[in-house]
Amino acid sequence: MTLRVTCVSAGIASLSAAVALRKHVSSIILLEAAGNIEQMDVRAAGLTLLPCGTKVLQKFGVDPIRDVQAVRVQSILELDWKDGFLRRETGPLPPTCFTAHLGALFDALVKKATGADDDGHGSPPAQLFLGKKVVDVDVASGKVTTEDGSMYESDLVIGGDGVRSTIRRAIVKEAIVQPSGLSVYRWTMRPSDWAHLPQYAKARIDDLVGPENNHANVIDAGEKRIVTYGCHESGLVTGALLFSDYEAPRTTEDWASAGSLAHPLLHHSALLQLEYLWERVYGEGSQVVVGK
Numbered sequence: 001m002t003l004r005v006t007c008v009s010a011g012i013a014s015l016s017a018a019v020a021l022r023k024h025v026s027s028i029i030l031l032e033a034a035g036n037i038e039q040m041d042v043r044a045a046g047l048t049l050l051p052c053g054t055k056v057l058q059k060f061g062v063d064p065i066r067d068v069q070a071v072r073v074q075s076i077l078e079l080d081w082k083d084g085f086l087r088r089e090t091g092p093l094p095p096t097c098f099t100a101h102l103g104a105l106f107d108a109l110v111k112k113a114t115g116a117d118d119d120g121h122g123s124p125p126a127q128l129f130l131g132k133k134v135v136d137v138d139v140a141s142g143k144v145t146t147e148d149g150s151m152y153e154s155d156l157v158i159g160g161d162g163v164r165s166t167i168r169r170a171i172v173k174e175a176i177v178q179p180s181g182l183s184v185y186r187w188t189m190r191p192s193d194w195a196h197l198p199q200y201a202k203a204r205i206d207d208l209v210g211p212e213n214n215h216a217n218v219i220d221a222g223e224k225r226i227v228t229y230g231c232h233e234s235g236l237v238t239g240a241l242l243f244s245d246y247e248a249p250r251t252t253e254d255w256a257s258a259g260s261l262a263h264p265l266l267h268h269s270a271l272l273q274l275e276y277l278w279e280r281v282y283g284e285g286s287q288v289v290v291g292k
């Protein structure tokens with residue numbers, strides 16, 4: 001079929017659309033605002049791949065373990081905020097539940113979308129253009145204009161440009177984004193980041209998120225929550241501390257903004273009350289709590 005497609009962005013949504021469509025269309029281009037795909041802020045996070053997401057990836061020919069180095073997550077442990085003891089375990093989870101690193105997932109999808117055709121359809125690879133922030137789209141003609149003045153014409157425009165989508169605004173005139181009222185500190189850390197700690201601290205961290213541990217941990221205190229899990233076969237661990245915007249020094253709608261380790265530790269003394277979980281570890285090196 002002769003159909004030219006423009007995907008606005010190279011986020012997960014656009015990349016997935018490009019992978020799904022490439023064998024059905026004559027050309028696909030992806031216009032991504034970020035200048036460098038290796039340094040996109042969004043990469044430095046973990047992602048839970050639930051059965052529906054896994055099924056889609058498998059349909060794309062992307063195997064979570066082989067291609068994304070994902071970790072099979074067996075259960076979710078809910079731990080008490082005050083003492084770190086197990087409150088509840090949900091599981092075993094279906095065998096198609098994984099945790100993954102967003103960067104690894106990105107790379108696998110970019111390869112599938114822009115790499116050589118590997119399913120014998122002879123479909124042309126999608127072309128990825130970086131540093132192309134879309135500023136306007138003419139919905140009727142399919143013309144897309146980028147900040148640098150370039151114009152791209154196609155038969156179908158797919159808006160994968162996130163929560164503040166330019167495309168959505170152009171189509172449905174709706175631009176309201178409702179803040180959740182929550183901010184989040186996110187981190188990733190490698191086993192080498194806690195290798196210098198005393199044995200008892202290492203053992204506890206290994207117990208929670210070490211390479212042999214395939215659980216997602218949720219430490220909940222109602223208005224605050226810490227989520228941690230291993231997200232890559234290399235042992236990389238991801239975590240997030242969610243808390244109310246009211247407690248944040250400043251908030252933005254970006255994936256990344258300046259923050260400091262002092263803030264979550266200062267304002268979340270509850271972190272330090274996690275005797276079993278964090279207290280001693282914190283005493284040895286706060287980077288273990290908030291990572292890099």
Ligand SMILES: Cc1cc2nc3c(=O)[nH]c(=O)nc-3n(C[C@H](O)[C@H](O)[C@H](O)COP(=O)(O)OP(=O)(O)OC[C@H]3O[C@@H](n4cnc5c(N)ncnc54)[C@H](O)[C@@H]3O)c2cc1C
Nearest residue numbers: 009011012013031032033034046047048133134161162166
């Ligand atoms: C802190 C945080 C933690 C999260 N944790 C999880 C999790 O653990 N599990 C999970 O499943 N989900 C999680 N999510 C949600 C998940 O990241 C999003 O649902 C997912 O990234 C949405 O993908 P997307 O492709 O629609 O948009 P995005 O990932 O937002 O990608 C949008 C892309 O569009 C580009 N772009 C924006 N505007 C333009 C423009 N005008 N022109 C060109 N390009 C543009 C951006 O640069 C970006 O690359 C988290 C989100 C956040 C913020």
